[in-house]
Amino acid sequence: MIFNxxxxxxxxxxxxxxxxxxxxxxxxxLVKTSGxxxxxxxxxxxxxxxxxxxxxVLRWQKEGFVLYNKKLELGCYSLPQQVSDEAFFELxxxxxxxxxxxxxxxxxxxxxxxxxxxxx
Numbered sequence: 001m002i003f004n005x006x007x008x009x010x011x012x013x014x015x016x017x018x019x020x021x022x023x024x025x026x027x028x029x030l031v032k033t034s035g036x037x038x039x040x041x042x043x044x045x046x047x048x049x050x051x052x053x054x055x056x057v058l059r060w061q062k063e064g065f066v067l068y069n070k071k072l073e074l075g076c077y078s079l080p081q082q083v084s085d086e087a088f089f090e091l092x093x094x095x096x097x098x099x100x101x102x103x104x105x106x107x108x109x110x111x112x113x114x115x116x117x118x119x120x
Contacts (some may be wrong), residue, residue: 007093008016009042009043009044009059009093010032010043010044010090011043011044011045011046011090011091011092011096012035012043012044012045012046012050012088012089012090013046013055013080013088013090014030014034014035014045014046014047014048014087015082015086015087015088015089016040016087017049017050017052018030018047018048018050018056019049019050020047020049020051020054020056020071022047022056022068022116023067024058024067027045027047027056027067028058028065029053029056031045031104032086034087034088034107035086035087035088037059037088040059040060040064041060042059042060042061043056044057044058044059044096045052045058045061045088046080046091046096046099047074048077052076052077052078052079053071053072053075053076054069054070054071054072055070055077055099055100056068056069061105068115070100077093077100078099078103079097079099080095080099102109103105
């Protein structure tokens with residue numbers, strides 16, 4: 001896995017796409033108001049952007065929040081199966097690993113243009 005979490009870290013996935021311009025404070029507010037979760041407990045809160053090219057994980061550590069961000073240049077992240085109607089639902093660590101590492105490589109005109117630029 002690309003992120004450094006303990007074996008005891010729980011992950012919660014936000015079911016709606018999120019504006020990836022949001023930072024720590026906006027995402028914390030989203031966790032607190034939409035999910036009614038305790039974002040200060042060390043759990044990871046996972047957010048995907050509308051295009052599914054960006055993923056963010058918000059987590060509280062001893063001294064403050066950490067925001068992990070990964071943006072794909074090619075492909076997009078797969079959505080997990082949603083198992084509840086709540087704003088956040090728990091993800092197993094293995095499922096998060098699959099989301100982060102199993103990238104769909106759909107070709108679009110933007111991606112083809114990027115590939116052409118990379119080969120020049």
